[in-house]
Amino acid sequence: xxxxxxxxxxxxxxxxxxxxxxxxxxxxxxxxxxxxxxxxxxxxxxxxxxxxxxxxxxxxxxxxxxxxxxxxxxxxxxxxxxxxxxxxxxxxxxxxxxxxxxxxxxxxxxxxxxxxxxxxxxxxxxxxxxxxxxxxxxxxxxxxxxxxxxxxxxxxxxxxxxxxxxxxxxxxxxxxxxxxxxxxxxxxxxxxxxxxxxxxxxxxxxxxxxxxxxxxxxxxxxxxxxxxxxxxxxxxxxxxxxxxxxxxxxxxxxxxxxxxxxxxxxxxxxxxxxxxxxxxxxxxxxxxxxxxxxxxxxxxxxxxxxxxxxxxxxx
Numbered sequence: 045x046x047x048x049x050x051x052x053x054x055x056x057x058x059x060x061x062x063x064x065x066x067x068x069x070x071x072x073x074x075x076x077x078x079x080x081x082x083x084x085x086x087x088x089x090x091x092x093x094x095x096x097x098x099x100x101x102x103x104x105x106x107x108x109x110x111x112x113x114x115x116x117x118x119x120x121x122x123x124x125x126x127x128x129x130x131x132x133x134x135x136x137x138x139x140x141x142x143x144x145x146x147x148x149x150x151x152x153x154x155x156x157x158x159x160x161x162x163x164x165x166x167x168x169x170x171x172x173x174x175x176x177x178x179x180x181x182x183x184x185x186x187x188x189x190x191x192x193x194x195x196x197x198x199x200x201x202x203x204x205x206x207x208x209x210x211x212x213x214x215x216x217x218x219x220x221x222x223x224x225x226x227x228x229x230x231x232x233x234x235x236x237x238x239x240x241x242x243x244x245x246x247x248x249x250x251x252x253x254x255x256x257x258x259x260x261x262x263x264x265x266x267x268x269x270x271x272x273x274x275x276x277x278x279x280x281x282x283x284x285x286x287x288x289x290x291x292x293x294x295x296x297x298x299x300x301x302x303x304x305x306x307x308x309x310x311x312x313x314x315x316x317x318x319x320x321x322x323x324x325x326x327x328x329x330x331x332x333x334x335x336x337x338x339x340x341x342x343x344x345x346x347x348x349x350x351x352x353x354x355x356x357x358x359x
Contacts, residue, residue, distance in 0.1 A: 049130035084110035094206030161196035240267025247303020306331030
């Protein structure tokens with residue numbers, strides 16, 4: 045498949061887990077894996093990534109790249125592509141990835157595949173129509189920019205021989221510069237910090253049932269309430285409750301999915317949970333594929349009984 049360039053992403057100065065997932069994705073494609081680390085003071089992270097599957101890691105280390113801005117990062121990625129001779133560029137399908145990936149594809153006039161979650165027989169696999177169908181995408185020619193769904197594959201956790209090379213990036217032509225980050229006032233619970241999450245889907249039936257059925261179980265367990273995307277899209281709950289690739293990616297000790305069928309974007313957001321219980325009337329619901337315990341039953345019978353049992357156990 046030629047050369048593959050992984051564009052890593054950092055959070056709080058460390059390379060994100062999703063970037064190690066890109067290593068696994070690159071290995072499925074096959075080819076010579078190289079990587080790019082962009083930021084300021086990132087030499088240590090680049091060396092670490094080189095030893096964990098990143099291959100030759102190009103380091104775009106510059107004060108002007110300390111914080112994300114699309115012009116600067118696009119320039120760095122273009123420089124990384126030139127240095128590596130990359131045919132395929134892998135970028136995590138995150139907010140910054142959504143921003144920069146299509147810009148690079150358009151500038152280079154190459155194919156762009158968004159939100160891929162697998163690679164099989166020369167084709168990129170992505171979900172369409174809210175996860176109802178899988179699309180197999182083959183690109184014309186050898187070159188492509190591909191954004192990869194976080195959580196689609198397990199992160200590479202092995203070791204390998206690698207090296208780093210400094211990469212000079214000219215950001216003088218950037219039309220925008222980073223000024224500051226303002227954190228929006230938090231509304232509702234931060235699901236990423238919850239050790240127990242009880243989530244409801246369309247099977248809950250109506251918004252009032254979340255207050256009457258789902259929230260009491262979450263309260264009894266000392267946890268938080270979550271929801272699937274269709275619930276949020278319907279306006280039943282605000283977006284901060286959404287679990288999934290377009291909401292919050294969570295890894296609680298216990299995740300209870302009530303009336304959630306298990307579209308891929310939801311599974312990506314919660315399948316890293318330590319223990320998953322799924323309650324659904326449909327025995328063929330995809331959610332059961334990731335659950336350690338599955339209950340095929342009416343949630344309106346099971347959840348209140350479970351809430352009562354938890355309350356009784358707590359005295």
